[in-house]
Amino acid sequence: MSKILITLILISLLGFISKKYKIFREEDREIFSKFVYTFSLPALVFYSIYSNPPQISLDKVVLVEWIVSTVIGILALLIGFVLNLNKKTIGSLFLVSIGGNVTFLGYPIMEKLYGNQGLTVAIIYDQLGMCLFIYTIGIILISLLSAQKINFNFIVKKVLNNPPLWGLILGFIFSPYKLPDFLIDSLSILGKATTPLMMFLLGLSFSRPQKNNRSTLGIFSGITLKLLLFPFLALILSRVLGLSDVPYKVTVLESAMPSMLTALVLALQFDLDTIFASHVIVYSTLISLITLNLWIGVV
Numbered sequence: 001m002s003k004i005l006i007t008l009i010l011i012s013l014l015g016f017i018s019k020k021y022k023i024f025r026e027e028d029r030e031i032f033s034k035f036v037y038t039f040s041l042p043a044l045v046f047y048s049i050y051s052n053p054p055q056i057s058l059d060k061v062v063l064v065e066w067i068v069s070t071v072i073g074i075l076a077l078l079i080g081f082v083l084n085l086n087k088k089t090i091g092s093l094f095l096v097s098i099g100g101n102v103t104f105l106g107y108p109i110m111e112k113l114y115g116n117q118g119l120t121v122a123i124i125y126d127q128l129g130m131c132l133f134i135y136t137i138g139i140i141l142i143s144l145l146s147a148q149k150i151n152f153n154f155i156v157k158k159v160l161n162n163p164p165l166w167g168l169i170l171g172f173i174f175s176p177y178k179l180p181d182f183l184i185d186s187l188s189i190l191g192k193a194t195t196p197l198m199m200f201l202l203g204l205s206f207s208r209p210q211k212n213n214r215s216t217l218g219i220f221s222g223i224t225l226k227l228l229l230f231p232f233l234a235l236i237l238s239r240v241l242g243l244s245d246v247p248y249k250v251t252v253l254e255s256a257m258p259s260m261l262t263a264l265v266l267a268l269q270f271d272l273d274t275i276f277a278s279h280v281i282v283y284s285t286l287i288s289l290i291t292l293n294l295w296i297g298v299v
Contacts, residue, residue, distance in 0.1 A: 015203025044191030049171030065129030
């Protein structure tokens, strides 16, 4: 597991060095963001669902993710308002608190720990739980926080004009059918570009944190919510709902993943506080080297 984290951090470091030595400019991140958000991420989502359609009923896994995301999301908003953060920073705090790196980090770890069943549960947690929550409720909320004036049509447009969500929907629609190998292979290759590009984008977006107590407390709050409180609540609720064995373990461990890389892409797309988001993502990823091992011991 540590090997996977170190690999991701090294790719991110390459992005940071590229900006520092002006190989790429900070403005170039918009190009990477658009490519990931419009092409590679939807391809990855489609390929995951199409190639690994759910074989078992895991509705309780999805229920745990939605309930805990709702609680954590509300807490993130309350903390943001108490700390008097601006709306764009609150939007970023919301994203990094509820969204975990359950795909790029979670999938390989769950497969290594629990085999194909672990991977299947991870996909359900990710695609039907976290992804649906973020690309519906999450998108609506950050749209409200990122715009001064907004109407219902604007919200609907933002939700529908969301390539990863369509990748998810189309993946389910076409999963019963045999698509041409050349098409599936193309989507697979395109999807595999997502992880390195997102890590590079993270490094390209990393800047020194603003030197004020509110920002520091906000970053600390985001890390605490994601790495400690989120998995703790998931563990309690999973037991209450009767989850056991692999579904229970995967649900808790996926909940304990560091903040998702996609939060940075969404922060860029919706004009939120990208510096804040990048710091929480980087620091939570580093700290998760310790916390993930602790949660593995707990479950």
